Amino acid sequence: MSELVNVKIDGKPYQFEKGTTILKACKSIGIEIPTLCYLEGIAEEGSCGMCVVEVKGSRTLQRACITEVTEGMEITTNSELVNEARKTNLELALAHHPLDCMTCDKDGDCVLQDLAYQFGIKKSQFLDESDVFVYPKETPWDTNPFIQFDPQKCILCRRCVDACENQAIVEAIGIAMRGYKSVVSTPFNLPLEQTNCQFCAECVQACPTGALIEKPRIGKGKIFNFESTDTICAYCGVGCNVELYKDKNNNLVMARGIDKEPNNGRLCVKGRYGYEYVNSNERLTTPLIKENGVFREATWEEAIDYTAKRLLEIKEKYGPDAIGVLGSARCTNEDNYIVQKFARAVIGTNNIDHCARLCHASTVAGLGKALGAGAATNPIDDIKNADVMFVIGSNTTETHPVIAQFIKENKKKRGAKLIVCDPRNIDLAQYADIFIQHYPGTDVALLNGMMKVIVDNGLIDKEFIENHTEGFEDLLKVLKNYDLDKVSKITGVDKKLIESAAITYAKGPNSMIFYTMGITQHHVGVDNVLSIANLALITGHIGKVGNGIDPLRGQANVQGACDVGALPDVYTGYQKVTDETVRKKFEEFWKVKLPDKVGYAVSQFGDLALDGKLKAVYAMGENPLVTEADVRHVKEGFEKLEFLAVQDIFLSETAQIADVVFPAKAAYEKFGTFTNTERRVQLLKPARTPHPNVKDDWEIVCEVATKMGYPMHYKDAEEIWEEIREVTPSFKGITYKRLKENSLQWPCPDITHPGTKILHYGGNFKRPNSKALITGVEFEPPVEIPDNEYPFVLTTGRILFHYHSRNETRRVKVLESFVPENFVEINPEDAEALNIKDGDNVKVKTRRGEIVVKAKISQKPKKGVVFVSFHFSEANANILTINALDPVARIPEYKACACAIEKI
Template sequence: LVNVKIDGKPYQFEKGTTILKACKSIGIEIPTLCYLEGIAEEGSCGMCVVEVKGSRTLQRACITEVTEGMEITTNSDLIYEARKMNLELALAHHPLDCMTCDKDGDCVLQDLAYQFGIKKSQFLDEKDAFVYEKETPWDKNPFIQFDPQKCILCRRCVDACENQAIVEAIAIAMRGYKSIVSTPFNLPLEETNCQFCAECVQACPTAALIEKPRIGKGKIFNFEKTDTICAYCGVGCNLTIFKDKNNNLVMARGVDREPNKGRLCVKGRYGYEYVNSSERLTTPLIKENGVFRAATWEEALDYTAKRLLEIKDKYGPDAIGVLGSARCTNEDNYVVQKFARAVIGTNNIDHCARLCHASTISGLGKALGAGAATNPIDDIKNADVMFVIGSNTTETHPVIAQFIKENKKKKGAKLIVCDPRNIDLAKYADIFIQHYPGTDVALLNGMMKVIVDKGLIDKEFIENHTEGFENLLKVLDKYDLDKVSEITGVDKKLIETAAITYAKGPNSMIFYTMGITQHHVGVD
C-alpha cells in the first residue's frame, strides 16, 4: 500500500493503482472521454487532468499511478480551465447538430459540453469544420455508419477493436489535423477482417459510429430497454435490447458483466430483426380437416389441455413426450419439465442439446462424473495452454474466441489448434495440426502416448483418483507416432510437440464443440 493525499485527505491504495481508479473508489468522479477501463487507456483527451504537488504540468489521472506521499488536487480553477480547453479542442471540428442527431441523450461528448457549459467551441472554424465528405467506405455495409465529421479521434473505437474484439480492422490513418479513423487502404469494412461485432460502435463516445438499424427510429430516451440473455449460442451473453414506440426492436448492446463483459458478436448485436418480421405468427392456429384456422388463446389452450387429457386417459402419461429448447431460458425449461413430470406424470422430457451433445453427456460423465463443462468461461484468462479441437470457435462462439485471443495476446498463453480446415484461430496458433477428417481419436491417443512415454503424468493423482489406467496403457500401446502420423496425415514431430506443450501447461484448457461431438466416435 502507498499513502496518498487527495484534496487534503489521507488515503491508502494498492501500489500500481491509477489516480482515476483511486479517486473513483473514494467517490470522487473525474470526467473522462477517451478512457475505457481495460480497453482504451491512452490518456489522449486530457479531460481527466489533475494537479500533483511537485509536478511541472497537470497529470492525466487515467494513466498516472499513485506513489508514496503523492498529494493530488482533483478540482481547482486551473484544472477546470484545462479540462474545458481540452473539451473545446475536441469540439473544434464537431458539427452542432445535437437536435437532429440519433445519439442525442446517449453521447458522452454532449454530456461533458453540458457539464462545462460549452455552447460553441471557441476554436470552431466553420469553414474547415466540415471538411470530410459524408460518404465513406464504412457506409457500404448494412451494420455500421461512420461520420468522420463527428469523430474526435479519442481512439476508443480503435482500442476496442484491438483490445476487446482482438481484430484490428481499423486504425488511425494520416497525421496531424488530417488524421482519421480508417480501414487498411480505406477499404470497405466487409473487405477487411472486421466481424461486425460493433465493439467500436459501443465504445464510441459520440455519433461518429452508430448502428445503422437504429438510425431515424428515435433517441435513447424514446426507447424502452430490457436486459436479457442472447440465445444464439452457449456463451449466454448478457445484453440490453431497445424497443421503439412502434414496438420494434431497434438496437442491442452488450452488458459489462459475466460472461461476456460487454462483448457481443454480430448475431448478438444485430440478429434481433426477425422479431420485427411481419411473417411471425401473432395468433394461435388450430388444424381442422388438414387446414389451419386462427383461434383465440383461450380456445387454443382449452383445445390443447383437452387433447392431452384424452391421450393420457386412453394411452397413459408415457404416451406423451415433451421437448424443451436451448433457445429458451433456464426458467422456461424448468417449468417445461415440471409440467411434464408433475402435471402430465411422465419422465419423457428431452432437450435439443442431447442430440448435438449426447456424446458430451456420456463421455464426460464416464470420465469425470458429470456431463458438463468443468470450468467457468472466466477461467480462460488463467490458462497457460489452450487446446482447441473440433471447434471453429470464431464462428460458433465468437466471444469465447475473443477471450482465447486476448489471453494469448496479453498473457502469452500457448494456443494449439487441431482442425481439418484452416480456421480463423489457426492464424493465431502456436501449433496448428491439420489432421484428416475423422481421425481425432487417433490424434488424441497419439498425444496421450507421448505424454505417458515422456513421464509427464501425475502419478500420485492417477493412483489416488482414477481407475482403469492400466487399460488405457494397453490401448495406447497400439498408437506409436509413426502409425498415428500415417492415420492423421500429421508430421509426428508436430504431434509430439503439441503433446509436450499441453502436458507441461501447467494450466491447460480444452475447447471442443460439435466438430467432435457429432462424429460417430464422439463418445470416444
C-alpha cells in the same frame, strides 16, 4: 500483501495500493474526474487531456488516467488551472465537430455532448468555419449493413480502435493519414466487410460521440425516449449480459453489453443486432388448428381442449410411450421443467428430449461417465489463468465469439500458448502456436497419439493418476497401438505437430480444453469425449484454477434444459429415472406413478413414427424438420404421426405440418432463468411487452396438462423455480432473490453457498469412489467413408451470422441481408480438379439426397473435405447428413459423411 502509499487529494490524506492510477484512486473515494478517451482496460492512452490534475512539484498538469500515485503525492483535482485546461482540451476536440446535436441519433447518449454542457461550451473558440476540413463522403464503412461512420463527428480519441484491438481482439481498423486529415479507417481503405471485422460493434459501444452508430438504430429515436432492461442474450450458451432498449412503439431498437461476468461488456454480432426478430410481424399471435390441410385461427380454449382430447385418445389407444415430447434450449429452465413434468406425470412417458441430443448429448454421457458430471469444469473467466489453451472441434470465433475473444486476449496479453485442432483452417488457427488440421472423425486416433507421446516422454502426473483416477492400465494397453506413424496416416497430420501439441499441453503448467460439436456430433461422440477426459486426467490438468475441460454449449439454455430433466433418462439434476429411490421421491412430490424405463431420444422419433411406434409428438420450441440428420426421412415419419402439436414464436417448418400450433412468448418477453455454458444460472427479464394473446411456454403446457386431468397451476416462473429447488440438490441454494443480485454457478447446495466456480476441485470427482474413470478407447472411422462415387468428406456447422434453424436470424434484416443463402466451402485444389469457380452453382450429393448451393473456394477446408452450414432450410445440409447414431448418446454423425460435388 500489496504495498500502500500515502497520498493527499484535495488536501485530505488517503492510502492506496502502489500502482493505482490517480483516476482510479479518485473514483474510489467518490471524486469524479471527467474523461473522454479513457475506457478502463480497453483505451488507456491519455490522449484527450480531459482528466488532467495538478500534482504538487510537477511542472505540468498530469493526466490522471495514466499517472500512478506515489508516496507523498499531493493532488488537486478541481482548481481554476485544472478546469481551464480541461475546457481548452474539450474545445480542441470540438474544433471540427458539427453542431448538430438536436438531429444526431446519439443525442442524449454522447459523452462529448455531456461534457460540453458541463463546461458550458456552445461553440469551440478554435472553430474556423471558413477553414473546416471536410472528409470525403465515401468511406470504407458505407457498404456494410451494420455500422455507420461519420468522420466529421470523430474526435480521434482512439476508443474505437482500442476496443477493436483490445476488446474484440480483431484489429480491423486503425488511424490512417496524418495531421488534420487523420481518420479512422481500414487497412488500404478496404470496405469493412473485406477485412476481418466480425461486426461485434464494440467500436460503436466505445465511441463517445455520434461518429459510430449501429445502422439499424438510425432514425428510431433518441435514447432518452427508450426504456432499457438488463437481461440475457438469447442466442449461444455464453450467456452474455445485455441491455436491451425498447422504443415507444414497443419495438426493441438497440443492444449493449453489460460489464459483468461472463461477457464483461462484450457482445457478438447476433447479440448486438439479433434482437430484431422479436419485433417481426410474422410472429404467431393466435392459436391455429389445421382442418382439411389448412390452418384456421382458434381460441385458446378450443386449441387447448382439442390438444388434450387428442393426446388422451392416443394415450388410451396406444399407451403413453406412443407419445413423444420435446423441450427446447431456447426456452427457460422453468419452461423445460414443466414440459418434462408434463411428459412424465401427465402423459406417463420418459420420451422427453430436446436439441441437446443433437449437440451435447455426448458430453452429458461422456463426462458424466468419466468425471461424474457432464458439464464444464471451469468458468469462462478462468481462461486468463491458463498457460495453454487446447481448442479441438470448435470454431469458437463463429460459434462462441465472446469466448474466442477471451482466448485471443489471453494469448495476446499474457502470452499463453494456443493449440487448435480442426478439419478447417478456422479463424482461431490464425492465432495458434500449433494448428493441427485433421480429417473429420479421426479425433480418437489424434488424442490417443497425443497421449502416447505424453506417456512415452514421462509427462503424466503419476500422483494425480494414483490418487484420483482408476482405469489407467486399460488406457496404456490401448495406447500401445497408436504410434505416431499410424496416427499420422489416419489423421493426415504431420507427426511432429502431434508430438509438439502433446508436449505443450502436458507441460502446461496450466492447461484448459475447449470443444464443441466437432467432437460430439459423431457416432463415436461419447468416445471422443472420453478421450478428452483421458487427456486431462493423465496430465492432472483438471480440478484446479486454469486447468479443466469446457464443452461450449451452442444454445442459450442447452445446459439448463439438460439440468432440469428435459432428457429421456434423468430428472432434474441428472437424477436417474431408473433409480427407484429417486423415482419414488418424484412420485411423492408430484403425487403420481412414474415410468421406470428410459425413454426414446428425439433422434429416434422419425424412425419410430415410420414404424408406427410413435403416434404423437408435443413440441415446445423445437424445429426437428430442419435440425435432424437425414431430415427427409424424419419428415416422412413426422407426417405419418396421428397428431402433432407445436408451440413456437414463428410458423417454423415443423409447425407448418402440425395439427395445432400455439403462439408463445419469445425469450426477450419472459421472466425466468437460463443456465449458460459454465453452469451459471442467470435471471432473464422481459425487455418488451408481449402481444396480449401469446403465453409463456410453461403456461401453455400447464393448461394442456390441467385439461388432461392433472392440474398444474403456478402463479409465475419463480414459483416453478422454487419447485425445481425443492427436488434438485444442486440448485437448493439458488433463489430469485440471490439471482437479482448476481448469477450463481451450480452446484449450490444451500442459500449461504457462493456457488461452485470449479468442479472436481482438488481431484474430488462426483463418482461413487470420488475417483475419475480413465477409459481405453479404440479408434473407429466414420460410418460412411469416401469412395469413387462419393469421394469427399462432408462436414457441417455454424456460421457467425446465423443461428440454429434460422427461425430467428432470417427475421433480422442486417443478418439475413449479409448472408442470405447457403454455400459449400471447397478447397482450391479440389475446386480446380472439378473445374469449379468461386460463385458457381454446384450440386452436393450424398446417398440420402442432394442440394444446390453456390461454391465458395476457400483455404479453410482440408483437401478432400467440404463444409456446408446447417442454418438454411432452403438448401438444408441435413438432407445430406447421415443418421448414424452414437450407441450411448443417440447423437447423429453430422460431422462426417461421404459426398460428391457436381458443377451445374
